[in-house]
Amino acid sequence: MKLGFLYAGQGAQHPGMGADLYEKYPAFRSALDGADVGFDLKAVSFADPDGLLNETQYTQPCMVAFAVGLTDVLAEKGVVPSAAAGLSLGEYSALYAAGALDAKTAVEMVAFRGKAMTDAAKGVDSAMMAVLGADRETVTAACKTASSLGVVEPCNFNCPGQIVIGGERAAVEKAAAVAKELGAKRCMPLNVSGPFHTSLLKPAGDALREYFKTVDFQQPNIPVLHNCLGGENQAGDSIPALLGRQVQSAVYMEDCIRAMAALGMDAVVEIGPGKALAGFVKKTLPGFPVFSVETAEDVEKLPEFLKEVERG
Template sequence: MKKTAFIFPGQGSQYIGMGKDFYDTYACSKEMIDLAGKVSGIDMYHLLFEENQELDITKYTQIAMLADELAVLKAVEEKGFSSTVNAGLSLGEYAALVASGVMTPEDAFKIVVKRGAYMQEAVPTGGAMTAVMGLDNETIEKICQETEGIVSVANYNCPGQTVITGEEGAVSAAADALKAAGAKRCVPLKVSGPFHSDMLKEAGLKLEKELEQVEIHDIQTPYITNVTADYVTNKNEIRGLLKDQISSSVRWQQTIERMIDDGVEVFIEIGPKKSLCGFMKKINKEVSAYHVDKIEDLDVLVKELSGQE
């Protein structure tokens, strides 16, 4: 059996209707989405499946994404698939924690509801994020450090795509300097705040208090944290890492590279769209990457990895 990783996307991949076919077809998927509604008090059927304006608001996006990812995960597991290691990009790390046995789905939903609300509340006016294309990380880091104001790296997504975050003026100034240094493009992102910057530290502190009320279970399947791009071996470190994750850089490229170095050959992206598979093509084209967003994607997975016609 080839070493397999389950990977889970973060905010930005959501869309109306995600998970509907799983909800209608798999009892285990419906159970996850219904549980998210019960825990959060939010009408998940409306939020996920009916036209609305809330899905793109952080405090709703996060619970919706996690509900969809766990709904799809349960269907994938029901088909007999399992992972050697798990990881998720930003919010996706909570689905990875559930997949690794660290949190129950119910507790993960409880925390993510709070996480989304705290991040929404902490968003100051004047925050921004910009994707930087075609420039090495060292140059980006150096220019961020030299720019006046708060600006830093939010996401190391893949070679040639890094996201910066912070105060609007500082992010704009850094983008100008990055273009002058050779960046192919700097694209402002349509987000509601400067996520993964020091400006969100207060949200992390609030979340840490909520995490104290949640039981952290032994790690059943290894998982890698965004904060260090390394395995977590001590469950007692998890609360602190989740606090830091809100304001720290997401080391996604480094996370994938670590798993490949450890012999992972198959990556299965679980959740809406296939942004992580897109990053994978730029990180390493030699490994196999699949995504499961719809039931037909799961059918492909079964056919190709289970040898079924």
């Protein structure tokens, strides 16, 4: 059976995530205990006593450590991906699943990424909004109309009818108003700390490119579907180049989901807190088998889901 793994991104985190997995599976413990990120991954992920989990520089290593550990737990049970993708931050977990990064490197790398993104967003009065019920052309046109007020760009093409825009606050609010005039059903402000996946994050992309010079990336052993491409790398761009580009350009998640199905996957397994990506799959590919794994109970239920897929 060919399984596509989809890894959750920032925003799905919550206190308590992974606590049951840490208690039950040594492979999960190794992922959280093996990285040096300057703070206690377990304390922030499990209890978050100081309210740090929602701060980007803490969120990112906690999320990737969770994903790495759960990937290893599933691998021990013989559940491995035939293709992988992730939402924004989740792309790093997908690269780990594909053998392009080792566990320690992946977690420590996103700790740097989180700090670089936080630094790039400082001093920018920014906003992000989810535009619901509008197509790409409508949202792009709304952003173009509002661009006289500042930077505003589509930054996440999540699934049909759900597109996120981001940039400078006044321009984002204007673009949202224009989108509604053009027929969008609703525009929802997102609780984020910066204009992620817009050109305003170029300083973070530049910092990452320098950092990546110290990292030894391996050739992926399965297809990885890249956010900024909406599919596999066909042009021969290096992984560092794509990751540097990713942080400052739109995420084509809907396209990655469609590309995963086109590769012949029989089902998709979402890895990470929450079920947002499973929702994207259901809206993009109605009826396509998808299962979300977050807890030890989910790990135990996964074999039955896979049996049902085999039975058709």
